[in-house]
Amino acid sequence: MKHAVHCGSLESERYWREEDLAALPSVPDAKALAIVQAMDEMLFVFCGSGDILLTRQGMDKAQYDYLQSLNYSFRTNRNPLTLGAEVPGTAQNALNVFELLGRLNPGQEPDSLIPEGAWLEPFAVLPGTHEAIKRYKLRPVLPDEQTVRLVNTKTYSAAMRDRLLLPNIALVVHSVEELLQSGQALLEKGDFLIKDEYGVSGKGNQLVDSERILRRMAGYLESSRNGDKRIRFVLEPLLDRETDFSCQFHIDPEGRISILSVQQLVNHGFAFGESHSPEPSLLDRLDREGYWETMHSIGRELYADGYYGDVCVDSMLLRDGSLAPLVEINARKSMSLIKHNVDRQLKQEGMHTCLLQVPLATMGEVHYADLLGRLEREGILFSQGAGEGVIPLASGTLQPPDVSRSTGSGSSKGKLYAALAYRDEDSRNRITRKLDESLLRTGYTILR
Numbered sequence: 001m002k003h004a005v006h007c008g009s010l011e012s013e014r015y016w017r018e019e020d021l022a023a024l025p026s027v028p029d030a031k032a033l034a035i036v037q038a039m040d041e042m043l044f045v046f047c048g049s050g051d052i053l054l055t056r057q058g059m060d061k062a063q064y065d066y067l068q069s070l071n072y073s074f075r076t077n078r079n080p081l082t083l084g085a086e087v088p089g090t091a092q093n094a095l096n097v098f099e100l101l102g103r104l105n106p107g108q109e110p111d112s113l114i115p116e117g118a119w120l121e122p123f124a125v126l127p128g129t130h131e132a133i134k135r136y137k138l139r140p141v142l143p144d145e146q147t148v149r150l151v152n153t154k155t156y157s158a159a160m161r162d163r164l165l166l167p168n169i170a171l172v173v174h175s176v177e178e179l180l181q182s183g184q185a186l187l188e189k190g191d192f193l194i195k196d197e198y199g200v201s202g203k204g205n206q207l208v209d210s211e212r213i214l215r216r217m218a219g220y221l222e223s224s225r226n227g228d229k230r231i232r233f234v235l236e237p238l239l240d241r242e243t244d245f246s247c248q249f250h251i252d253p254e255g256r257i258s259i260l261s262v263q264q265l266v267n268h269g270f271a272f273g274e275s276h277s278p279e280p281s282l283l284d285r286l287d288r289e290g291y292w293e294t295m296h297s298i299g300r301e302l303y304a305d306g307y308y309g310d311v312c313v314d315s316m317l318l319r320d321g322s323l324a325p326l327v328e329i330n331a332r333k334s335m336s337l338i339k340h341n342v343d344r345q346l347k348q349e350g351m352h353t354c355l356l357q358v359p360l361a362t363m364g365e366v367h368y369a370d371l372l373g374r375l376e377r378e379g380i381l382f383s384q385g386a387g388e389g390v391i392p393l394a395s396g397t398l399q400p401p402d403v404s405r406s407t408g409s410g411s412s413k414g415k416l417y418a419a420l421a422y423r424d425e426d427s428r429n430r431i432t433r434k435l436d437e438s439l440l441r442t443g444y445t446i447l448r
């Protein structure tokens with residue numbers, strides 16, 4: 001039996017983006033990037049027995065041992081994937097994990113971990129993925145990179161609504177003049193969003209609530225930063241959402257579509273906040289309104305365009321009572337698929353789960369093993385025997401390395417990504433309170 005190799009860069013949209021595409025204003029954040037890059041540890045949830053997980057920074061041994069105690073029996077690299085001191089950290093940071101793998105010197109840790117002929121299970125197909133397949137002689141059952149780039153654009157999602165005869169509120173603009181003309185028409189009816197082709201997780205969506213903001217965006221796109229670049233944005237009226245949710249499904253290489261799960265989301269602004277199992281009333285509503293057939297139709301169209309693999313479709317219930325089944329297509333794995341796989345591992349009747357993030361800061365070095373030990377002493381670290389509690393999903397996101405700093409001094413920002421398993425709201429509140437106390441006593445400051 002051939003094992004699978006799991007790896008990826010969760011900020012996939014960053015690597016799909018064409019260099020000649022104009023961008024909305026944003027503030028570079030090296031610390032936020034370091035956190036996202038460490039999120040690849042969470043791909044352990046997809047590992048079967050004997051599979052290999054490659055992570056950019058290497059997993060803390062305490063986290064690896066803890067996951068093994070939960071019957072996750074994968075192998076992983078203990079050392080960072082690095083090109084060596086002669087290549088600056090900022091240059092290495094610009095590479096996704098597949099580009100990094102392709103440039104490693106022979107004889108480094110992945111060479112001994114990756115068995116020839118193994119299946120590659122990436123978070124998403126990125127530049128360098130197919131080169132990594134060739135170098136490590138993996139099984140190439142992945143769509144081509146250009147197809148993946150195309151089906152992950154906002155214009156593709158907007159065009160899909162027309163193909164499926166769904167209500168389509170999107171306008172695609174290709175010039176600053178079109179942006180101003182269409183934007184002013186939209187403002188007469190209310191606020192609207194400018195969506196970047198590869199915007200994701202709170203970045204790349206600009207809310208426009210006044211003509212002043214609209215003209216500021218137009219001026220930015222005409223500035224020297226964007227002057228010679230292509231304009232391509234999607235404009236959409238701001239939806240009055242009541243509930244965010246997403247559907248996860250898989251398209252196999254023969255085109256068969258399998259619906260995997262629906263997860264309800266609590267977003268912070270436009271960014272991921274928490275993921276929960278859906279309420280029965282939501283599933284009943286989706287049954288009545290033909291939602292599943294819409295998802296199958298999206299899958300069939302994606303396959304016809306050359307894509308197969310994992311898909312996450314963002315959807316909404318709106319306050320006017322209507323359903324928006326297709327907000328965005330994400331042709332890759334997702335945070336909600338990670339949540340679904342945690343559920344599959346737990347398989348406990350009567351147990352509820354959610355996936356959450358806790359933003360943190362610390363002024364000094366904090367040892368991850370200390371946090372695990374404290375959670376265990378407080379009786380809230382999930383174990384096979386306890387049946388409920390906190391499952392930390394990544395060690396490196398709490399205090400990721402910051403290549404922009406030359407010393408280890410100063411504050412450090414991180415995030416705890418964790419799954420909570422709980423029997424009822426009282427137990428959830430108790431676990432959450434004790435989790436916060438444990439983080440504070442270990443040396444973290446909670447930033448929410």
